[in-house]
């Protein structure tokens with residue numbers, strides 16, 4: 578399928594990119610990292626930008642470096658660069674693991690970490706060409722209906738990117754630039770449970786990079802499950818990060834998931850339960866059961882909520898096992 582004509586810009590500096598964003602109609606221009614998602618959407622006519630502003634030429638967004646007790650990962654770094662970075666592998670192996678699970682080598686060579694963090698939500702009814710005359714347009718296509726949650730008052734498209742749950746579990750911060758300056762926000766405040774607009778990035782803003790705090794004594798794991806083993810989005814992904822305390826116990830558990838709602842989210846109820854448990858084999862199972870009981874999960878892509886919940890429990894269990902938590906004490 579052919580793309581509609583558009584003007585392609587490749588600015589050489591962040592200032593120029595922001596200028597281009599400001600001078601063009603924000604509703605008709607789009608930022609592009611590697612284009613692995615937006616070009617597909619443009620071909621499906623789900624996005625019709627007049628101008629596409631590529632971020633690939635911005636050297637300030639293309640570096641990974643240690644800055645004191647943090648590592649800065651530029652938003653325009655490709656997923657292959659992230660997974661091969663010595664700093665990322667050493668301090669945050671789960672980010673390297675999640676980057677390595679995205680799509681295929683070709684997608685990882687083009688796709689960026691910024692595009693992954695800013696990835697749009699997905700839905701069986703939305704991510705395809707129009708179905709002429711068959712279905713009413715859904716909320717995301719400008720209509721007033723959700724075909725997934727029949728009486729739903731909003732869009733329930735799913736957030737399925739691999740890297741954000743790992744960044745949530747590591748308490749990362751995002752650096753966002755706009756013409757009047759920069760702002761830094763905890764990644765946990767970036768997302769919202771809304772299928773149409775799943776993050777709080779404004780039209781005139783660019784994600785510059787991600788700052789991840791270095792914690793020396795952290796054990797972590799990223800597990801995901803998809804229908805196909807390769808080139809497929811996760812239908813559940815679980816990132817776990819836990820500090821190993823000096824007394825041999827574990828503390829500050831962070832458990833974050835993707836693929837369940839319109840945003841990646843921290844499972845705070847489970848984190849609290851884990852903190853007060855003894856983490857013995859049997860107790861862990863009960864804690865997981867209790868901790869995921871109240872998460873709202875809807876049927877998507879033909880996968881029932883109960884199956885998705887069961888997979889979630891298995892992934893959490895496997896992740897805790899990989900972190901060697903079982904039998905230890907979480908405090």
Ligand SMILES: Cc1cc2nc3c(=O)[nH]c(=O)nc-3n(C[C@H](O)[C@H](O)[C@H](O)COP(=O)(O)OP(=O)(O)OC[C@H]3O[C@@H](n4cnc5c(N)ncnc54)[C@H](O)[C@@H]3O)c2cc1C
Nearest residue numbers: 610611612613614615680688689691692693695738739784
């Ligand atoms: C067949 C296939 C399989 C895939 N499998 C997976 C998978 O398993 N897991 C997964 O997570 N993803 C998957 N993807 C989606 C995608 O390839 C990756 O998420 C990739 O990281 C997106 O990055 P990108 O740079 O190509 O994004 P782009 O397509 O360039 O951009 C995506 C969105 O982010 C915005 N954006 C990009 N960079 C910035 C920035 N710096 N500031 C502000 N906004 C920005 C764009 O405007 C756009 O809205 C798959 C895609 C395909 C086609």
